[in-house]
Amino acid sequence: MPLTASSYDQLCQAARDINLLQSASAVLGWDQETFMPAKGIEHRSRILAHLSGEAHERMTSKRFGKLLEQAEVETKRAAETSVAKSNVTQWRREFDRATKLSKKLVEENSKAISLGQAAWAKARGESNFAGFAPHLEKLVGLSQEIAGRWGGKNEPYDALLDQHERDSTAEEIDKLFTALRPHVAKIAQEAVAKSKAEAPSEKAMLGNCPVEKQQTLNREVAESLGFDFEAGRIDTTAHPFCSGFGPGDVRLTTRYDERDFLSSLFGVMHEAGHGLYEQGLQEKEWGLPSGAAVSLGIHESQSRLWENHVGRSRAFWEKWYPRATSLFPHLRKLKLDQFLLGVNRAEFSFIRVEADEATYDLHIMLRFSLERRLFSGALKVSELPDAWNAEFEKSFGRTPPDDRRGCLQDIHWSMGGFGYFPTYTLGNLNAAQLFSAAMKKAPIRKGADKGEYAPLLGWLRENVHAPGSTLSPAQLMEHATGRNTSTAPYLKHLKARFL
Amino acid sequence: MPLTASSYDQLCQAARDINLLQSASAVLGWDQETFMPAKGIEHRSRILAHLSGEAHERMTSKRFGKLLEQAEVETKRAAETSVAKSNVTQWRREFDRATKLSKKLVEENSKAISLGQAAWAKARGESNFAGFAPHLEKLVGLSQEIAGRWGGKNEPYDALLDQHERDSTAEEIDKLFTALRPHVAKIAQEAVAKSKAEAPSEKAMLGNCPVEKQQTLNREVAESLGFDFEAGRIDTTAHPFCSGFGPGDVRLTTRYDERDFLSSLFGVMHEAGHGLYEQGLQEKEWGLPSGAAVSLGIHESQSRLWENHVGRSRAFWEKWYPRATSLFPHLRKLKLDQFLLGVNRAEFSFIRVEADEATYDLHIMLRFSLERRLFSGALKVSELPDAWNAEFEKSFGRTPPDDRRGCLQDIHWSMGGFGYFPTYTLGNLNAAQLFSAAMKKAPIRKGADKGEYAPLLGWLRENVHAPGSTLSPAQLMEHATGRNTSTAPYLKHLKARFL
Incomplete structure (x- = not known):
């Protein structure tokens, strides 16, 4: 009925x-x-x-x-x-x-x-933490009040997590991260050593990359993934993001480094992954939960899937390297194999958004730990720079030279986005698991030009985008891959890519 | 109290x-x-x-x-x-x-x-009127319904006029236009003949004008008038406009002709005139009538004042011609006197926004007459192209070759902006009257660089911008110039400029 x-x-x-x-x-x-x-x-x-x-x-x-x-x-x-x-x-x-x-x-x-x-x-x-501190105090205070009113399952911070990732708790995330950490740390260590030995010098990857040429390539790539530019656009911001305004209007942003086209390209592939999710929501369900993205951990799986599993793969560059070389002639000095080692260079970076796949999750774990302490009251805002630097030293063996490359680097806290960071690692895990499932059902066709990614996008449309929020994140993962978020596919992917 | x-x-x-x-x-x-x-x-x-x-x-x-x-x-x-x-x-x-x-x-x-x-x-x-006609039918119908509910003083169209220009009626505007028309038509005729005889060829005014160089000049000029770019910006649109979002945020738009920098420059000076009014409203009164522009006829006086009385004057170009010549070297072929004749070339154009001061009001009178007939029921939307072309033939002695250069040229009706056009001629009259009054109290200083227009802007701030809507258009004109809107200063200006 x-x-x-x-x-x-x-x-x-x-x-x-x-x-x-x-x-x-x-x-x-x-x-x-x-x-x-x-x-x-x-x-x-x-x-x-x-x-x-x-x-x-x-x-x-x-x-x-x-x-x-x-x-x-x-x-x-x-x-x-x-x-x-x-x-x-x-x-x-x-x-x-x-x-x-x-x-x-x-x-x-x-x-x-x-x-x-x-x-x-x-x-x-x-690089002036004092200029931001009173705002952060205010924002943390407001989120504490909000979390207090909502009530978390075990601790106030859970209420903030649950807002971004339905049903998740700090305890469970901590468990997942604790299981992941030694493996990731080991892979990171080995990958960094391997890159040092084998990858081309950083300088060899850089050259003259005029913004207009970067924009040309970014647009061609985003279109080939299936992003609809009649229903979206790319602009420039200090911090890249994707915002879906509703049917027919999804905006991506990126920033440009005139020496390194890969920075904006992977930024665009990342945001286009978010954008494809937004463009894949059902128009007739717009405005209802059934027409809305389910969680940040699923959203991030889409950006990481296109950025990393597609964009940093050999298959992708077999197609796009000639085009990139024609736009950026300094690449001619590098063979594809060397270039790929450069693309997937692992190294310890101060900046999360510049981090490679091998070291990325260590940045997230740091933020998760600090946030949780901020909200339990164990850490004060004024202590944040020192706490950040100490944790960073522990994970990466060095101390950020200034707060710009330390606790001031991310936009999230300034947006009141507490409980947001852990979803990035959930996104990594989900991306690997979804991509592995998709490749069994809808492998990427080679050389079919614009249709190359159509089967993959079709699979994601059906299994991830179309359900909107009718399934919980856990249900969606089970429905699409046969099991809830797990670490195995991701670790397998990292090993295959870096070791 | x-x-x-x-x-x-x-x-x-x-x-x-x-x-x-x-x-x-x-x-x-x-x-x-x-x-x-x-x-x-x-x-x-x-x-x-x-x-x-x-x-x-x-x-x-x-x-x-x-x-x-x-x-x-x-x-x-x-x-x-x-x-x-x-x-x-x-x-x-x-x-x-x-x-x-x-x-x-x-x-x-x-x-x-x-x-x-x-x-x-x-x-x-x-250039397909049929594609717009059903929308225009709808828009006219809705405005007819609205005007019917509001009730005009003498006719429904008055209600629409009154919305844009407080207290005005079609009868009064008709009276003003009827008085103005023979003088304007005569000045236009003579000015066109004079331009034909004396002005440099249109081709001599054109050359290679890269968009970035136009943007450089436009910005320098807008800044010198006093437009605050920390509280505003210029973008590109099909139809130029100015939109004040509120304190600290006023947006101008323009469009570019890569052969003719004057098109975007005068567009920017025009919109900057609107923008200076918006930036001159009192911040503490924002959101109240006392902090809002009073009418379109006063708003347009500000755009026309800066575009025409400042921007098309010899004094302005004595300062800016060297700079323009350095950016657009094709100007070197022209002496300043010749260039000024080119800037103020009078000719019969199909397009209102390209029309010079001598012929501009004839375009407005045509639209006023057609609108009034649309709303009295004497004219049907389907008859508009023919009626437009017939009226145009009467005023200008030629027929537009297509509707793109005829009744489809303006954005206003597509925005439901009926009763809007007459305020353009009111703006011309007010501009001349205000400028003439201002020059007595606050003449433009020569060569004082960025402060050159400060006395004029200061006078406008005090006499036109600051009152917001606390005075009616008529009160404002009396307060600032000693009398209500009249034709004399405008006709004096046109004669001085063109004859």
Whole structure:
């Protein structure tokens, strides 16, 4: 029996209207990072605070609560796999969370984020932690208050994790990371040594890479993966990101190094992976949980899959190396094999976003540990630079020369994105597991030009993108690969690539 | 006695919140024209419709109405010059107008505008009126419905005029235009003949003008006028415009002709004139009528003043010609006197935005006449191309070769901007009158580089920008120049420039 119940339908409409406000906020957030003039920040933060306050007010309204209760009754007897039932379950989660926060708190947090981002950008530029510290204090304080109201499963920080990665806890992530760490550390050590011995010099990889030529290549590559430029674009920002505004409009950003085209290319492949997920969500489900990405750990699996499993592979460069060489003639000095050793050079870097696959997770584990301590109260904001440097020394054997290359390097905390970092390593694990499953069913065709990645994208569309949030991250992984997130495929991949 | 009344204060807060939504819409509208990918249009129109529906709902809410009534009582005994009293009067105007429209009608109109703009851009590109006609039918129908509900003073079209130019009527504008027309037509005729005899060939004015060099000059010029680039920027669009998002963020757009740098330069000076007005509104009054531009006829006076009275003058080019020549060496062939004759060449053009000052108003009078007939029912949308061409033939002695250079050339109708065009000629009249008054009090200093225009800008800030909407257009003109909008200073200017 199809659901014709009007409470559910009205709830869908209310949710879509809330999402229209969030779409507007997404456009304004993107503009803030790409084109907004400096003096626009105060007013921008007021607009964003007002929009998020308004969205929150609607989400927590008596009407929404009432419709939700009625829709729960309507869908009570529906099958567990019913989209309506799944949407209602997600709305209950969101509603219960939202009603625990006052509109004032939501607006205050939105404003602190908007101002925090601008302060962070300035502080990072000047490597001046003191300029960002009061903002970070404020942001941590607000997130502590929010986490306290939500209540985490075992600790407050769990509430923040759960927001980004449904059902996850710090304890479980700690378990996963503890299992992963010795293997990753060992692979990293060996990979760095191997790169030192075998990879071409860093200088040999660099040359004159005019921005326009990089943009040409990036666009050709993103198109070949299946990114639709009539429904999206690429702009330049200090910190690359992807923002899906809704059907037909997904924005990627990147930044350029005029000596190294690989930096923006892998940045674009990464963000295009996010963008393909957004473009693969079902348009007719837009504004409902069934039309929304399920979690950051799944989102990141898509970016890492295209960036690393596709983009850093021999197969990819067998096709694209000639094109890259024609655009960047300094590559002529390198044979493909040498170039690949350069592409997959492992080395200990201060900067997470520049880190290779072999060392990346060590950066994430550091952040996870610090965040967890910030939220348990074991670590104060003022102690962060020292704590960062000490942890870094332990993992990488050196100390960042300044905070710009230390605790000021990432945008996330300035956006109130606590509990976000661990999803990057979850993304790595998921990417390897999904790619390995996809290659059995939908291997990449060689040399079929634009259709080369169509089978892989088709498999991801069906198994990862189309379900939206109707499956939990764990259900999605089981459905697509036969088991929940595990470390084995990832470790296998790292060994094959680096050892 | 200062007003401490809480209803007025609450009303200010409510108005500011509504304006935050309108700021968001302005950013989204700007993005739609500058950077939005093609497939984003449907979703974008949904967001914009929702935001304008929401703003309308708040403006027409019982709460707003109640606060307004109470604030009217509170300000009853305030002086006529009181800012609070003036704001309350403006809100009453807006409230009475808004409550005559249903939310559904407002949303429908917003959506029709968003879709209409996209359809117009396509139809203009293809010179295919049939592709735009159904949208125009829809837009005219909606504006007819809106005008009918508002009620015009003498005719429905008056209601649309009044929206853009407070207190104006078609009858008065017709009277002004009828007085102006024979003089303008005569000046145009003579100016065209004079240009033909004396001005350098069109080809001599053209040359290689790379976009980046145009951007360099445009930016230098806009800065020298006083435009603050930390609180604004210039982007590229099909149809140039200026949009003020709020304090610290005013966006200009232009378009480039790689043979003719003057096209984008005068475009930028024009839009910068609008932008200087927006940047000159009082930040502390933002979101209230006292912090908003008063009318399109005053807004346009600012763009025309900087574009024409400053930008097309000998004094301006005495300073800027050497710089232009260094950027665009083809100018070396022309002496300054010849170049000025080229800058102020008068000729009959099909395209309004390319028209010189001598012929510009004839384009406006044509549009005013057609619009008025569209809204009186004397003209059908389907008859528009023929009616346009017939009127054009009467004014200019030739017929546009296609609709792209005829009735499809302007963006305004696709934005539902009926009653907008007449304000362009009002702007010309006001510009001449204001400039003439300003030159008596605050003449332009020569050669003082960046401060050159500071006295003029200061005078405009004080007499035109700072009052916001506390004065009506007529009051503002009287306050600044001693009399209401008249034709004499403008005709004097045209004669001095062209004859």
